[in-house]
Amino acid sequence: xxxxxxxxxxxxxxxxxxxxxxxxxxxxxxxxxxxxxxxxxxxxxxxxxxxxxxxxxxxxxxxxxxxxxxxxxxxxxxxxxxxxxxxxxxxxxxxxxxxxxxxxxxxxxxxxxxxxxxxxxxxxxxxxxxxxxxxxxxxxxxxxxxxxxxxxxxxxxxxxxxxxxxxxxxxxxxxxxxxxxxxxxxxxxxxxxxxxxxxxxxxxxxxxxxxxxxxxxxxxxxxxxxxxxxxxxxxxxxxxxxxxxxxxxxxxxxxxxxxxxxxxxxxxxxxxxxxxxxxxxxxxxxxxxxxxxxxxxxxxxxxxxxxxxxxxxxxxxxxxxxxxxxxxxxxxxxxxxxxxxxxxxxxxxxxxxxxxxxxxxxxxxxxxxxxxxxxxxxxxxxxxxxxxxxxxxxxxxxxxxxxxxxxxxxxxxxx
Amino acid sequence: xxxxxxxxxxxxxxxxxxxxxxxxxxxxxxxxxxxxxxxxxxxxxxxxxxxxxxxxxxxxxxxxxxxxxxxxxxxxxxxxxxxxxxxxxxxxxxxxxxxxxxxx
Ligand SMILES: Cc1cc2nc3c(=O)[nH]c(=O)nc-3n(C[C@H](O)[C@H](O)[C@H](O)COP(=O)(O)OP(=O)(O)OC[C@H]3O[C@@H](n4cnc5c(N)ncnc54)[C@H](O)[C@@H]3O)c2cc1C
Numbered sequence: 056x057x058x059x060x061x062x063x064x065x066x067x068x069x070x071x072x073x074x075x076x077x078x079x080x081x082x083x084x085x086x087x088x089x090x091x092x093x094x095x096x097x098x099x100x101x102x103x104x105x106x107x108x109x110x111x112x113x114x115x116x117x118x119x120x121x122x123x124x125x126x127x128x129x130x131x132x133x134x135x136x137x138x139x140x141x142x143x144x145x146x147x148x149x150x151x152x153x154x155x156x157x158x159x160x161x162x163x164x165x166x167x168x169x170x171x172x173x174x175x176x177x178x179x180x181x182x183x184x185x186x187x188x189x190x191x192x193x194x195x196x197x198x199x200x201x202x203x204x205x206x207x208x209x210x211x212x213x214x215x216x217x218x219x220x221x222x223x224x225x226x227x228x229x230x231x232x233x234x235x236x237x238x239x240x241x242x243x244x245x246x247x248x249x250x251x252x253x254x255x256x257x258x259x260x261x262x263x264x265x266x267x268x269x270x271x272x273x274x275x276x277x278x279x280x281x282x283x284x285x286x287x288x289x290x291x292x293x294x295x296x297x298x299x300x301x302x303x304x305x306x307x308x309x310x311x312x313x314x315x316x317x318x319x320x321x322x323x324x325x326x327x328x329x330x331x332x333x334x335x336x337x338x339x340x341x342x343x344x345x346x347x348x349x350x351x352x353x354x355x356x357x358x359x360x361x362x363x364x365x366x367x368x369x370x371x372x373x374x375x376x377x378x379x380x381x382x383x384x385x386x387x388x389x390x391x392x393x394x395x396x397x398x399x400x401x402x403x404x405x406x407x408x409x410x411x412x413x414x415x416x417x418x419x420x421x422x423x424x425x426x427x428x429x430x431x432x433x434x435x436x437x438x439x440x441x442x443x444x445x446x447x448x449x450x451x452x453x454x455x456x457x458x459x460x461x462x463x464x465x466x467x468x469x470x
Numbered sequence: 471x472x473x474x475x476x477x478x479x480x481x482x483x484x485x486x487x488x489x490x491x492x493x494x495x496x497x498x499x500x501x502x503x504x505x506x507x508x509x510x511x512x513x514x515x516x517x518x519x520x521x522x523x524x525x526x527x528x529x530x531x532x533x534x535x536x537x538x539x540x541x542x543x544x545x546x547x548x549x550x551x552x553x554x555x556x557x558x559x560x561x562x563x564x565x566x567x568x569x570x571x572x573x574x
Contacts, residue, residue: 304513306513308516356543358542364472364485454508456508
């Protein structure tokens with residue numbers, strides 16, 4: 056628990072925070088050592104670790120909208136490390152470890168809540184793959200077990216054990232599964248970075264990337280042109296469009312991902328429950344609302360509209376899992392546009408342009424990786440382009456040599 | 471439900487259709503380099519704007535071409551592939567015997 060929270064509990068007065076607001080930088084300077092494009096969680100986390108661990112503070116984070124207003128504000132905040140490949144599990148486990156410490160690190164409560172995540176298997180093939188995931192997870196220090204129907208019913212008494220005539224055979228019970236408040240993660244990093252001298256410029260859109268002799272030298276924005284020693288793009292759904300400005304293509308397709316939430320009800324569901332066969336995951340928030348998420352939209356689009364088709368299919372499956380939910384009302388729906396790769400792993404590291412670094416391909420699963428992305432991208436930048444081992448498998452050119460890191464099976468219900 | 475106009479079956483619900491990806495020229499698999507093949511298979515312009523792409527009307531197994539705006543979600547035009555593909559594509563054996571670039 057962060058100490059400020061304890062103090063708050065014992066305080067008679069309403070403890071108002073003097074430095075609650077982010078400093079507003081006035082003008083853009085003509086040049087920075089590092090320009091970070093996109094102030095989502097990933098962009099500000101990178102700025103934070105650059106300043107904190109590497110003393111690099113002549114940094115501008117440029118955001119076309121507002122801080123954390125992209126997918127960082129839209130995700131369903133599932134944090135887990137029960138992936139399939141050893142590259143993936145190593146990377147995400149480190150992120151989960153960092154998440155646990157974040158409230159302390161920021162002295163600001165990000166409401167990290169470890170509730171465990173349960174994925175349901177309805178086929179023999181799924182049970183086999185869960186066995187593999189259990190072993191890979193344990194090998195890298197994660198807490199994951201394969202459990203049977205009896206234990207599942209004890210964990211989630213309200214679950215229909217025969218949804219859509221697909222009996223629940225087993226469950227992948229991931230005790231490290233957690234959630235956190237996504238906005239708080241972005242604010243915590245942004246505050247920590249700006250306090251150390253990083254400039255955060257909101258309403259500042261990068262309109263072009265200046266490349267000279269194969270090397271990035273600056274960016275054009277709606278507020279003028281600035282020079283930079285190096286640049287990082289962390290723009291999620293807009294990754295391909297930004298890469299095009301820098302002059303290259305990416306193995307990414309942008310799809311909307313929709314989610315929705317019901318009216319609040321009494322607490323009934325502690326773990327996060329997900330079914331890959333039903334393309335649906337369900338969780339109850341600390342406010343009592345039930346959040347639903349599912350698969351991506353069926354075709355690529357740069358638009359955050361909502362569709363009736365998705366609502367119908369997702370809710371039909373959710374009601375199969377928890378029949379009493381048929382009586383609940385939906386309160387809100389939303390969508391984000393996500394940068395999907397064909398192997399469901401990210402694209403991190405070097406690009407065809409010198410000193411221009413990539414943090415992309417985060418699709419529907421990148422909130423959980425925010426801390427480790429910030430840390431490894433900062434290392435990459437501070438070392439002048441030496442790729443940290445942890446992210447080497449996620450290089451873009453893995454596609455050129457057909458060495459994908461296939462996490463599709465571990466991401467079936469997209470979160 | 472959103473409606474798409476199938477050139478063969480007329481207006482149908484969008485749920486009857488499957489998206490098939492951008493229309494683009496396939497390099498000759500027998501002669502292109504691994505990098506060119508990877509570019510064809512994995513890389514994409516992923517544009518925000520009007521794109522030309524393949525769609526399948528699943529119940530009738532009919533493939534056609536659509537022009538669609540990827541920001542507004544408007545389907546501007548759909549037509550039979552014969553409007554673009556009016557010649558048979560042949561990958562001859564001679565091409566395969568003389569690769570452009572050694573592929574390891
Ligand atoms: C509905 C939904 C549910 C999800 N659920 C989960 C989940 O449960 N768990 C999980 O781990 N992940 C989840 N994700 C994925 C996760 O949200 C993202 O992968 C993650 O937030 C990406 O963070 P980011 O900082 O890279 O991107 P973003 O937060 O999207 O930030 C990118 C920023 O770049 C800015 N930008 C774009 N273009 C420009 C430009 N030209 N100039 C300046 N700025 C620009 C944007 O305005 C944006 O603020 C979900 C996503 C969605 C949409």
